[in-house]
Amino acid sequence: MRPEDESQSEFEPLDSCDERILSVINELHHRHDPIPVDLNERVQFVLELEAELDARVARVSRSGDLVLTRGDSELMVGQGDPASVTFDCEAVTVMVTPRPSAPGGLRLDGWIGPEGIYEVELRSPEGSRRASTDGSGRFALEGVPDGQMLQLVIRPDETLQRQGLPAVVVTPAVRL
Template identity: 85%
Template sequence: MNMGPESESQGEFESLDSCDERILSVINELHHRDDPIPSDLNARVQFVLELEAELDARVARVSRSSELVLTRGDAELAVGQGDPATVTFDCESVTVMVTPRPSALKERRLDGWIGPEGIYEVELRSTDGSKRASTDESGRFVLEGLPEGQLFQLVIRPHEALQREGLPAVVVTPAVQL
């Protein structure tokens, strides 16, 4: 590549001039306006670090549910088109499906099902603290009074009988937002 006279004078180590500073200032303003740092970023990071420090658990992954279709009578309705979105988490031996629903002003209710069927202790952890529920024998649970828009993570503890059948002692889901 042959460098002409104009590119030779534009070294990569030249100091910034006023035009460069104006361009950088505009870029900085755009970032602050259109993509600000979340106000609760520190709380989110601390939440995840505390959980990782406390638990030696199997981490479930989010199953892609975009292919799921709900059927209501003869009409089909894709998830996320009017009905509450259902999120499914799974690891080797446990599947957790949750559906957030509005319950009160700026609050959510979380309906959940865990498979295989059995008794589980469910802990929902958020930056506001934690809430607990137990499943019925079919693996169904409900958590109510959850703040809308809150980042949460589920910690699932199977009953001892299920652990004897090979289920892990603790399963934790990735953090998702209500």
């Protein structure tokens, strides 16, 4: 590509025209593809995940009313009846259903397959809370903060791990 002005070189300092062009490009990026407000939390999640050597990351397998588009910083469950969200990885499936509970809170009913005993950790900006499943993989968490980013960390018991399940399964963060 040849410069319009033969005296111009690609190695010359930026001039005011270059700066205006870069300013417009910067504004377009900020308007149409902004940096997610929770970028620091996402980076922290990845770093913590790398520390867990045998962790598997589950994906949303059935999203119902969930929508994720480029530029969005979260998955959100739609309004109306409680929407079940299903996460899965190669060996574990987790289904959760949020239900209204105390004012500003939710009850999270969950089921994990295959059946067995699991430790379930719910991470949110307010901290972590834990529950254990019964033998069928069912669990419930009360007082879950409504409208905040939440993430589940699933740890199968030793019996399930000997059967080939990963030591840790982590879901993506979602907003319920």
